Amino acid sequence: MTISGIKGFNDILPGEVEKWQHIEKVARRVFELYGFSEIRVPILEKTELFARSIGDATDIVEKEMYSFVDKGDNRVTMRPEGTAGVMRAFIEHKLHAIDPVTKLYYMGPMFRYERPQKGRYRQFHQIGAEVTGVTNPLVDAQVLTMLCHFFAELGLSEPRLEINSLGCPDCRAAYRGVLREFLHSKMDELCDDCRRRVETNPLRALDCKSSGCKAATSNAPSVLEHLDKGCAEHFAATRHFLEVAGTPYSINHRMVRGLDYYTRTTFELVTGMLGAQSAVAAGGRYDGLVSDLGGPNIPGIGFAMGVERVALLLAEQDFKRSPDLFIAALGEPARDQAFRLMSSLQRIGVSVETDYEGKSLKSQMRRSDKFNARFTLIIGEEELAIGRGFLKSMSAGTQEETPFTVEEIYLKVKGVDENKTC
Numbered sequence: 001m002t003i004s005g006i007k008g009f010n011d012i013l014p015g016e017v018e019k020w021q022h023i024e025k026v027a028r029r030v031f032e033l034y035g036f037s038e039i040r041v042p043i044l045e046k047t048e049l050f051a052r053s054i055g056d057a058t059d060i061v062e063k064e065m066y067s068f069v070d071k072g073d074n075r076v077t078m079r080p081e082g083t084a085g086v087m088r089a090f091i092e093h094k095l096h097a098i099d100p101v102t103k104l105y106y107m108g109p110m111f112r113y114e115r116p117q118k119g120r121y122r123q124f125h126q127i128g129a130e131v132t133g134v135t136n137p138l139v140d141a142q143v144l145t146m147l148c149h150f151f152a153e154l155g156l157s158e159p160r161l162e163i164n165s166l167g168c169p170d171c172r173a174a175y176r177g178v179l180r181e182f183l184h185s186k187m188d189e190l191c192d193d194c195r196r197r198v199e200t201n202p203l204r205a206l207d208c209k210s211s212g213c214k215a216a217t218s219n220a221p222s223v224l225e226h227l228d229k230g231c232a233e234h235f236a237a238t239r240h241f242l243e244v245a246g247t248p249y250s251i252n253h254r255m256v257r258g259l260d261y262y263t264r265t266t267f268e269l270v271t272g273m274l275g276a277q278s279a280v281a282a283g284g285r286y287d288g289l290v291s292d293l294g295g296p297n298i299p300g301i302g303f304a305m306g307v308e309r310v311a312l313l314l315a316e317q318d319f320k321r322s323p324d325l326f327i328a329a330l331g332e333p334a335r336d337q338a339f340r341l342m343s344s345l346q347r348i349g350v351s352v353e354t355d356y357e358g359k360s361l362k363s364q365m366r367r368s369d370k371f372n373a374r375f376t377l378i379i380g381e382e383e384l385a386i387g388r389g390f391l392k393s394m395s396a397g398t399q400e401e402t403p404f405t406v407e408e409i410y411l412k413v414k415g416v417d418e419n420k421t422c
């Protein structure tokens with residue numbers, strides 16, 4: 001009997017993992033252009049951290065968390081998202097004392113007990129970024145511009161940016177009342193969850209994926225019409241700065257997001273290519289979170305993207321790497337020469353493959369084809385005797401004589417394709 005993995009927990013195999021590495025590399029490069037530093041926080045946190053920050057009446061906390069009691073009787077949870085842990089670390093290590101304005105990014109696995117389907121898993125991965133210490137909407141526009149820059153850098157025309165404002169606790173309380181009243185008139189059309197939510201967390205009804213609730217709330221009052229003066233100005237200025245930066249967006253006044261800590265600006269990057277899993281990245285401002293977690297009164301804004309969904313958007317692209325060179329050796333002495341060259345070339349940045357089993361020339365050439373090596377070098381008895389052989393370019397089909405010196409081979413292999421990185 002073999003043992004299989006757990007439902008909703010995926011392996012990322014060679015062939016696919018290169019795409020992930022590319023996404024991560026582009027994220028690091030782009031985020032660092034905007035002055036962000038990486039932070040790595042634990043996967044396991046006290047359950048209370050998520051209950052207090054994400055909110056007790058959210059789907060995540062109510063039904064999706066992987067929580068358990070550990071051997072020391074502590075209630076712990078495998079993180080369902082990254083912001084709470086990053087802000088916990090920000091407060092615990094008093095990063096605000098060094099500078100209240102910090103720009104942090106993270107990447108890693110998150111865990112939610114959801115129904116697995118395309119683009120939705122139980123272990124999934126997020127790349128996220130957070131900025132603390134700035135109330136000015138300039139930073140809202142900066143974070144959104146960076147996120148759009150990241151997707152453009154991946155060569156993706158989708159996803160599109162949608163923004164909204166959820167106001168501050170004051171104006172949201174007023175809006176919540178207006179919305180609750182509206183929902184009371186639609187009770188018959190709402191799903192069981194939403195009927196319950198009308199009392200506990202009516203905004204969640206706007207985010208419900210059931211078609212009945214979508215129809216029932218289609219002309220629900222807009223949160224944007226209930227913003228107070230400060231929040232309305234913040235939203236207008238965010239839009240202004242997005243226009244200044246040349247970052248296209250549209251407004252979606254129904255976007256409420258699934259976490260209670262959001263205030264004012266919220267946003268999603270949405271695609272029409274992944275069915276119901278339309279949000280590729282999402283986030284917002286959380287001006288009360290740091291103080292709710294016992295830290296100083298410092299605002300924040302951030303986002304997280306789902307790496308699986310980004311990878312699905314890149315589905316057609318092939319990121320598989322192929323070696324620069326394949327060396328085929330015939331006979332023991334040639335094998336020594338091949339191994340010497342191979343080791344020296346690898347040390348100076350040439351990727352080299354070979355056949356470890358000393359098979360026939362034909363089978364070695366088949367292996368070279370399989371690797372899709374850019375060049376092949378054959379070392380037989382004759383080549384060994386004269387110290388030279390033929391370096392064959394697999395794409396051009398041409399071959400060039402070369403001495404078995406590391407310098408010559410390096411120049412020939414690396415000099416031809418200047419875009420090739422090592």
Ligand code: ATP
Pocket residue numbers: 081112114119120121122123124125126257258276277278279280281282283304305306307308309
């Ligand atoms: P959705 O509406 O699709 O459930 P969400 O609002 O729960 O998304 P967030 O909590 O804001 O999502 O997380 C940010 C991003 O993380 C999402 O936009 C998505 O790309 C990704 N994500 C969230 N949950 C999952 C999951 N179970 N599997 C894969 N990716 C996910």
Ligand code: MG
Pocket residue numbers: 258
């Ligand atoms: Mg969700």
